[in-house]
Amino acid sequence: MRDQHHLKKASDFRRVYAAHRRRDGRILAVYSLPNNLPHARVGFAVSTKVGGAVVRNAVKRRLRAVCREWLQEAANAGLDLVVVARPEASTAGFQELTQELKALLDGVTRVPPDDLAASVRKTPS
Numbered sequence: 001m002r003d004q005h006h007l008k009k010a011s012d013f014r015r016v017y018a019a020h021r022r023r024d025g026r027i028l029a030v031y032s033l034p035n036n037l038p039h040a041r042v043g044f045a046v047s048t049k050v051g052g053a054v055v056r057n058a059v060k061r062r063l064r065a066v067c068r069e070w071l072q073e074a075a076n077a078g079l080d081l082v083v084v085a086r087p088e089a090s091t092a093g094f095q096e097l098t099q100e101l102k103a104l105l106d107g108v109t110r111v112p113p114d115d116l117a118a119s120v121r122k123t124p125s
Contacts, residue, residue, distance in 0.1 A: 005071055007043030007080055016043070016082045023104045027088040027097065028063075030104040033080045040077035042067045046085040055090045062094050066101045077109055 007013060019033040035041060044063055046056045063083055071077075089097065 005039060005041055005067075007041045007082065012041075012080060013043055013045070013082055016080050021108075023107050025100045025104050027086050027092050028100050028104060029084040029086070030101075030108055031082040031084070032108045034078055035080040037078055040071060040079045040081060042071070042081045042083065044083050044085070046089070049087045050085050051087075051090040056085075059085050059089050059097075062097050063101065065094075066098050067105075070102065070105050079108065081105070081108065 007016070016031045016033045019031070021032050023030045023032075044060050046059050046063075048056070050056050050059055063085065067083070083101065092100075
């Protein structure tokens with residue numbers, strides 16, 4: 001993933017969390033917010049509850065791989081996304097992570113445009 005596709009600043013993460021647009025799965029949660037850019041940006045939150053540094057980094061690598069593929073498919077998504085890994089993600093296989101994340105991302109991108117516009121108006125600056 002290129003740098004333009006990464007969420008890095010804490011303020012960006014807070015803005016996405018504050019929008020309260022979340023899709024939940026068993027091992028992941030995805031927060032989303034329209035970003036008025038021609039491309040999507042993705043950030044990952046993997047807490048110490050998931051495991052030690054080695055396990056957390058392995059989970060992030062797997063999630064980045066899935067998102068890299070998704071970004072190519074949804075080139076014009078125009079969303080900021082935060083993918084939150086739950087503790088169950090540490091024992092999930094790559095296939096399981098892929099299936100759940102793709103299902104959550106597909107659900108996020110199918111939100112009606114009226115809902116997207118309303119969430120942009122509600123976000124604090």
